[in-house]
Amino acid sequence: METLVLNGLVNGLIVGGVYALIGLSLTLLYGVLRIVNFAHGEFVIGGSFLAYVLFNSLGIAPLLALPIAAVSFFAAGWLAYYLLIPRLARSDDPENMSFLMMYGLSIALSAVMLLLFEADSRSIDYAFSPISMKVGPIYVSTARLVAFGVTIVISLALSWFLYRTLPGKALRATIMNREAIQIVGVDVEQLSAFAFALATGLAGVTGVLIALVFPAFNAFSGAEYSIIGFIVVVLGGLGNPLGALLAGIIYGLAEQLATVFLPQALAQIVGFAILVGTILVRPTGILGWRAQR
Amino acid sequence: MEPERVSAAAGGERPVLELRAVDVAYHGDIRILQGLSMAVRPGCITGVIGPNGAGKSTALRALYGLLKPVAGDVLIDGEVVTGMKPWRFIERGIALVPQSRSLFNELSVEDNLRLACWSFRRDKARVAEALERAYAQFPMLKERRNHAAGAMSGGQQRFLELGRALALQPRALLLDEPTAMIAPKLAAEIYEFIHGLPARGITVLLVDQNVRQCVRIADHVYVLELGRNKVDGSVGDFTKDADLRSLIAEWVDYRIDA
Numbered sequence: 397m398e399t400l401v402l403n404g405l406v407n408g409l410i411v412g413g414v415y416a417l418i419g420l421s422l423t424l425l426y427g428v429l430r431i432v433n434f435a436h437g438e439f440v441i442g443g444s445f446l447a448y449v450l451f452n453s454l455g456i457a458p459l460l461a462l463p464i465a466a467v468s469f470f471a472a473g474w475l476a477y478y479l480l481i482p483r484l485a486r487s488d489d490p491e492n493m494s495f496l497m498m499y500g501l502s503i504a505l506s507a508v509m510l511l512l513f514e515a516d517s518r519s520i521d522y523a524f525s526p527i528s529m530k531v532g533p534i535y536v537s538t539a540r541l542v543a544f545g546v547t548i549v550i551s552l553a554l555s556w557f558l559y560r561t562l563p564g565k566a567l568r569a570t571i572m573n574r575e576a577i578q579i580v581g582v583d584v585e586q587l588s589a590f591a592f593a594l595a596t597g598l599a600g601v602t603g604v605l606i607a608l609v610f611p612a613f614n615a616f617s618g619a620e621y622s623i624i625g626f627i628v629v630v631l632g633g634l635g636n637p638l639g640a641l642l643a644g645i646i647y648g649l650a651e652q653l654a655t656v657f658l659p660q661a662l663a664q665i666v667g668f669a670i671l672v673g674t675i676l677v678r679p680t681g682i683l684g685w686r687a688q689r
Numbered sequence: 690m691e692p693e694r695v696s697a698a699a700g701g702e703r704p705v706l707e708l709r710a711v712d713v714a715y716h717g718d719i720r721i722l723q724g725l726s727m728a729v730r731p732g733c734i735t736g737v738i739g740p741n742g743a744g745k746s747t748a749l750r751a752l753y754g755l756l757k758p759v760a761g762d763v764l765i766d767g768e769v770v771t772g773m774k775p776w777r778f779i780e781r782g783i784a785l786v787p788q789s790r791s792l793f794n795e796l797s798v799e800d801n802l803r804l805a806c807w808s809f810r811r812d813k814a815r816v817a818e819a820l821e822r823a824y825a826q827f828p829m830l831k832e833r834r835n836h837a838a839g840a841m842s843g844g845q846q847r848f849l850e851l852g853r854a855l856a857l858q859p860r861a862l863l864l865d866e867p868t869a870m871i872a873p874k875l876a877a878e879i880y881e882f883i884h885g886l887p888a889r890g891i892t893v894l895l896v897d898q899n900v901r902q903c904v905r906i907a908d909h910v911y912v913l914e915l916g917r918n919k920v921d922g923s924v925g926d927f928t929k930d931a932d933l934r935s936l937i938a939e940w941v942d943y944r945i946d947a
Contacts, residue, residue: 488716562810569793576791580805581779677916
């Protein structure tokens with residue numbers, strides 16, 4: 397039993413790291429752009445397929461796929477911003493319209509991935525050596541440990557960027573007061589395009605990590621990650637980057653420990669119980685006392 | 690009712706800022722402003738007063754690009770700039786302190802000031818100069834430079850907003866109800882401060898609910914009613930003209946003494 401719990405804790409931290417990155421991207425997007433990005437899960441799975449293609453066709457290892465995914469997804473996000481978002485501004489209710497637009501985009505993207513890769517689940521046949529490592533009394537796959545290390549590096553880098561640099565503070569300032577950032581002379585459209593590109597680049601990287609952490613993915617896996625992402629965003633407090641990171645870890649731990657203690661069928665509902673519980677008890681999220689809206 | 694005296698286009702010097710026959714609508718057809726005109730002349734304090742819901746703040750937001758007029762034009766130095774984005778106004782030397790709080794609460798006082806230097810953020814010397822200017826203006830800000838802006842009192846926050854706007858050396862400052870929710874003693878201080886701005890070369894547009902103070906320090910006053918020009922004139926006109934005085938008394942519930 398102890399080993400099982402320890403297993404749950406370690407794997408909870410690892411998958412939680414992935415959820416944290418998804419939550420961080422979504423909370424940035426919502427905070428800065430007021431966009432509910434329902435297509436984020438498809439962006440993420442797009443990153444997984446990119447790693448798959450790079451490995452299977454070109455023999456590029458997943459670790460090398462990380463920077464490729466980051467750069468190509470960042471660029472694609474920048475383009476997508478100018479293609480999609482200005483259209484929303486013409487609506488009377490851009491926030492709700494963003495939900496519909498991104499939901500449509502999510503369906504379209506998963507259909508495209510279905511066309512390209514068919515409905516079978518895919519995985520990357522890349523093995524680290526050794527294939528697993530001993531962490532205390534338990535064994536964890538090296539791929540998962542590597543993914544966790546990457547997650548920590550990215551989280552630290554992003555936290556440094558958001559909390560220590562002026563452009564990062566400008567992003568957070570936009571979350572705090574979107575009108576004021578325009579009044580002080582910051583081009584909020586440029587900043588929003590950057591935020592969208594950053595979140596999309598992050599999605600690409602997360603996708604590569606998912607290919608390392610989870611056994612398989614397919615064209616329809618995206619929706620699941622979007623939903624987990626939204627639970628994490630709500631749990632961490634809307635527009636709170638640190639909250640999202642923390643909430644991702646908490647969600648991952650809860651999910652993995654639930655599989656230890658609860659029957660398989662019950663474990664599935666833990667995520668939704670967390671969502672409902674947060675909204676009932678602490679609608680501003682775990683770090684909600686800092687929220688100001 | 691016809692506007693009784695509108696002199697937006699009149700006057701000697703070219704206005705720094707101007708609204709010409711501006712209409713603003715929400716949700717397509719609810720007109721908040723109708724044919725509103727006003728001019729902000731250089732070196733003066735231009736006041737805008739009127740009852741609640743007259744469209745004073747809306748006029749200011751339309752002027753600063755935060756709302757796009759459905760008709761009419763916004764002009765800077767006589768040049769039509771209708772639809773110009775709000776963040777371009779700083780480059781043109783025009784700063785705004787809106788009625789609602791415009792600070793970034795979780796960021797420090799100094800970061801709030803630094804963000805206002807965004808357009809020249811790589812010029813370290815110029816940023817340092819701008820910070821010093823704000824601190825020299827309000828030394829209290831320097832003492833609290835590392836405090837979260839949102840943790841300060843309402844008055845201190847207002848001073849930070851004013852300091853932040855002035856750090857960029859604007860030639861015109863637009864103020865929306867600068868003393869709303871501020872203790873009376875501090876409010877008097879803020880009005881004295883505003884009164885002294887034209888002498889420092891800063892043109893002021895002051896939108897205010899506080900008719901007494903606004904009329905006391907303004908050179909020219911616009912009275913709005915239901916999104917239109919009701920009347921406007923120099924403060925002299927208002928104090929001399931018995932009709933205007935009674936009009937003000939009627940519309941904004943305040944008696945101007947002759």
